[in-house]
Amino acid sequence: MKLGNNIRKCRFEHNEISQQALANAIGVTRLTIHSIENSKFVPSTLLAFKLARFFGKSVEEIFYIIEEENNKARRKK
Amino acid sequence: MKKTLRVTGIISLVLGFISFCFLINNFMIFEYIRPLTQRFEKLGADIDRLMIFVGIGFLVVFIFHVCSILNLTLQLKFFKRFSIVRAFAVFAGILSVLLLIGNLGLLSDIGKESRLGLDTSGEWIFLYVNHFLHAAFIMLMFGLIISSLQILKKNLPSESVIRDEVVFITAQYIGMFCGILGFISLAAYLISGLPFWIVKKAIMPTSVIIVMPYFFIVIYWLSFILKGRVVDWYDEKQLQDISKAGLVTLIVSFSLMALLYISKYPNLTESYVTYFWFPFYLFLVLLTFSSSVLYFNRKG
Numbered sequence: 001m002k003l004g005n006n007i008r009k010c011r012f013e014h015n016e017i018s019q020q021a022l023a024n025a026i027g028v029t030r031l032t033i034h035s036i037e038n039s040k041f042v043p044s045t046l047l048a049f050k051l052a053r054f055f056g057k058s059v060e061e062i063f064y065i066i067e068e069e070n071n072k073a074r075r076k077k
Numbered sequence: 078m079k080k081t082l083r084v085t086g087i088i089s090l091v092l093g094f095i096s097f098c099f100l101i102n103n104f105m106i107f108e109y110i111r112p113l114t115q116r117f118e119k120l121g122a123d124i125d126r127l128m129i130f131v132g133i134g135f136l137v138v139f140i141f142h143v144c145s146i147l148n149l150t151l152q153l154k155f156f157k158r159f160s161i162v163r164a165f166a167v168f169a170g171i172l173s174v175l176l177l178i179g180n181l182g183l184l185s186d187i188g189k190e191s192r193l194g195l196d197t198s199g200e201w202i203f204l205y206v207n208h209f210l211h212a213a214f215i216m217l218m219f220g221l222i223i224s225s226l227q228i229l230k231k232n233l234p235s236e237s238v239i240r241d242e243v244v245f246i247t248a249q250y251i252g253m254f255c256g257i258l259g260f261i262s263l264a265a266y267l268i269s270g271l272p273f274w275i276v277k278k279a280i281m282p283t284s285v286i287i288v289m290p291y292f293f294i295v296i297y298w299l300s301f302i303l304k305g306r307v308v309d310w311y312d313e314k315q316l317q318d319i320s321k322a323g324l325v326t327l328i329v330s331f332s333l334m335a336l337l338y339i340s341k342y343p344n345l346t347e348s349y350v351t352y353f354w355f356p357f358y359l360f361l362v363l364l365t366f367s368s369s370v371l372y373f374n375r376k377g
Contacts, residue, residue, distance in 0.1 A: 020157070028312045028313065029245075031314065
């Protein structure tokens with residue numbers, strides 16, 4: 001199971017806000033935003049809520065679970 | 078800050094040029110004095126007068142180093158993107174300024190030992206190597222300052238950064254440089270064939286000098302983070318990277334030290350082990366921790 005996200009899309013919709021500007025608004029480093037966006041780092045619940053609040057969306061609208069089993073099965077098909 | 082960066086940059090450039098001239102001057106003076114000390118000839122009043130110039134030279138080189146380190150710390154604050162060359166310059170600058178202080182000790186040793194009719198060739202080699210390192214640092218700073226001044230000239234809009242990551246990454250790179258240099262110095266002591274009493278006397282001061290750049294950058298970094306609350310010291314990803322690196326360091330250091338203990342430090346006499354184990358452990362921990370933090374940081 002992996003945590004996917006729509007942060008890139010949300011940033012685009014939010015006047016193409018840069019990773020650094022988003023990081024400043026949330027209070028983390030740019031690298032953290034970069035890692036979350038690329039699904040390399042799973043944020044804490046608090047950080048997930050902060051991101052959701054920043055974009056004015058619910059956490060579920062930003063983060064979703066990727067079922068790896070399904071992905072593998074899809075790839076096989 | 079832009080103005081201070083520009084001013085310290087220009088001052089460093091000017092001082093760097095003068096320092097370089099003084100280093101050449103020092104080298105020429107040393108080349109004149111060295112044969113005299115090696116023939117154990119009495120050094121007259123004219124040599125004392127020459128040494129005043131050497132002293133002035135050291136003072137100028139020292140001021141250049143202070144100015145350059147100030148400029149580097151401003152660069153770390155101003156430029157938001159990490160640069161490995163800048164990290165190396167911080168490491169080299171702190172090391173070079175410590176070696177500069179060491180030069181005074183070397184010159185005093187040369188004076189005393191030549192009066193007693195002792196061989197001073199080792200001290201001269203160290204003195205020349207130190208001068209070469211100072212000159213290399215000046216060259217490195219020339220490149221860095223000129224490139225930073227060019228960026229400032231372009232007047233690029235810089236994005237503000239609330240949570241700094243450059244100092245954090247720079248500190249890890251410096252830790253890695255210190256660890257590598259530490260291992261090189263330990264290996265050099267082991268294979269140099271120097272008498273044990275010299276190794277015993279020199280190993281700890283050398284280790285302390287090598288670790289100093291890391292110590293200073295950590296102090297600099299602490300000066301930022303101590304202003305905030307404890308929970309804000311690290312970004313949550315940085316905290317995760319540090320935790321993982323801590324675990325890797327524990328496993329690596331424990332396994333390697335245990336392995337060395339079991340193998341009974343082959344080819345090392347007990348007396349060497351007594352003086353080597355702590356610097357070895359220090360550099361091992363520093364290298365493993367810093368490189369693993371960087372690995373996890375880059376991995377994402």
